[in-house]
């Protein structure tokens with residue numbers, strides 16, 4: 091058996107212990123004589139899996155009782171439509187901060203549902219910085235305010251969130267959920283596609299304050315109302331059952347590892363390994379993003395803006411079993427995705443590779 095160090099941005103690396111546990115239960119889950127993939131979503135065995143996934147998230151993130159936790163399909167991208175459909179209010183625009191590709195995509199979808207206002211944008215600086223201070227202008231009349239907490243493609247991250255007062259704050263936390271402690275009560279809604287930090291693709295976790303889910307018109311398609319999934323506890327239709335099982339295993343693994351604060355420390359350690367090498371390379375490796383806004387999850391870097399050298403880097407890295415380091419096609423260069431479930435050991439191997447590569451190709 092071969093395992094590589096997986097730096098893909100999503101779907102992304104899962105802990106070996108979680109994969110082995112799933113493997114050991116794959117054919118006969120808990121004496122049911124069936125795989126989780128074959129279990130009825132209405133069976134007591136699956137209800138127990140749903141409890142484990144939901145309660146694990148509730149414990150790890152300290153989610154208050156007046157918030158619902160639901161699992162839906164359609165990827166994180168469907169939330170770009172479900173959020174304004176459900177939380178929007180007629181005649182009141184939502185405010186959105188543009189910090190990169192994913193928040194711009196959200197903005198496009200908001201505009202299809204109703205109006206939307208840009209409360210700040212980093213576009214002039216190619217999104218290498220998160221707008222701050224006077225560059226953020228939230229309206230007290232907005233139906234909600236929206237941010238993307240970690241910009242997967244550009245490599246920036248909000249480290250502290252704006253205070254939007256009585257206006258509910260909504261965050262796309264797909265690429266950094268549970269990477270650092272957050273106070274859920276400061277948010278109206280948080281969503282995250284599972285495939286970066288929580289498990290396989292197919293399930294999206296939505297954490298929503300229950301009163302906000304009641305804003306939605308019942309004219310919205312039943313499947314697109316949060317209310318439906320809250321009322322039926324994610325069992326209105328057949329949910330993404332196997333991904334939900336994997337999320338249960340991942341959250342239980344994270345708890346065993348010490349929970350969100352321990353994972354956060356480890357994330358800082360992993361990111362430091364790479365940024366230190368970049369900063370000490372005398373301009374050989376370049377981090378294009380503003381230092382204060384550097385992501386702990388997606389480390390974007392270049393080699394002297396030399397594409398030929400960058401191609402050599404990713405090819406030789408792949409030969410050394412360091413896989414998926416190509417930057418997004420819109421940004422170029424390299425990107426090491428080092429989410430919650432990436433190991434320190436894997437990142438150390440990349441750090442060593444970077445040091446060696448510079449020595450040989452300096």
Ligand SMILES: *Cc1c(COP(=O)(O)O)cnc(C)c1O
Nearest residue numbers: 165166167192242262264265283
């Ligand atoms: C990957 C990603 C998405 C899109 O997720 P899908 O599940 O593919 O729709 C949305 N937002 C962010 C921040 C992402 O990183």
